Amino acid sequence: MVRQLRIYGRVVEPLKGNCVVASYKGLGRELGLSTELLERHPFPGPGLSIQISYAEELFMEADFVETQVLIRLMVDYANMAAKRNQYVATPLPIRIVGVKGDCRTSSYCVELSSEHTQPNWNDLATYARLIQRVCHNVVFATY
Numbered sequence: 001m002v003r004q005l006r007i008y009g010r011v012v013e014p015l016k017g018n019c020v021v022a023s024y025k026g027l028g029r030e031l032g033l034s035t036e037l038l039e040r041h042p043f044p045g046p047g048l049s050i051q052i053s054y055a056e057e058l059f060m061e062a063d064f065v066e067t068q069v070l071i072r073l074m075v076d077y078a079n080m081a082a083k084r085n086q087y088v089a090t091p092l093p094i095r096i097v098g099v100k101g102d103c104r105t106s107s108y109c110v111e112l113s114s115e116h117t118q119p120n121w122n123d124l125a126t127y128a129r130l131i132q133r134v135c136h137n138v139v140f141a142t143y
Contacts, residue, residue, distance in 0.1 A: 032118045055094035064108070067091055067135050071110055074134060075127060087114050087127060091138070098139030109140040121142065 028038045052137040068091045089112050096109040110131055112124055128141035 032121075034121065036139060037121075058093040059095035059108070060093045061137075063137060065089065066094065067137055070135060071131055073140070074130060075112075078127065080129070082123070087112055087119075087123065089127065089131065089141075096140050099135075100139060105139055107137045107139045108135075109142060110135075110138050112141060112143045114143075 025038050038092045038116050069092055075087055089110050092109045092111055094109060095106045097104060097106045098109075099105070110128075112127055117123050124143050131141055
């Protein structure tokens with residue numbers, strides 16, 4: 001699945017070598033992050049990370065298909081209600097570590113994608129929060 005996403009430009013390849021803050025800020029500008037986010041101190045600060053998701057084996061528990069349908073229904077409904085930016089949400093069949101409340105947990109990751117070159121980051125943040133509130137087996141949402 002990652003290879004297919006890479007072909008369509010949906011995966012940002014890991015950075016090689018030692019990158020300095022300026023390199024990450026440049027990448028952030030190319031991805032369309034706001035100046036407010038890129039110039040805050042300390043950079044990158046809480047909530048901004050570059051994460052590499054990888055799995056040797058698929059992670060699909062009995063609830064995977066149910067979770068997949070529920071997530072797609074939520075995002076499709078939000079798209080229809082907003083009558084604007086169209087997003088797609090795809091649960092990835094990999095186990096990823098995240099934090100829920102005060103505990104570390106591992107479960108599904110959801111990938112949000114869009115045809116737009118400049119996505120609305122506020123919409124994406126709203127979708128990520130909504131998905132994690134409704135689907136307790138989702139610990140991470142990425143774009």
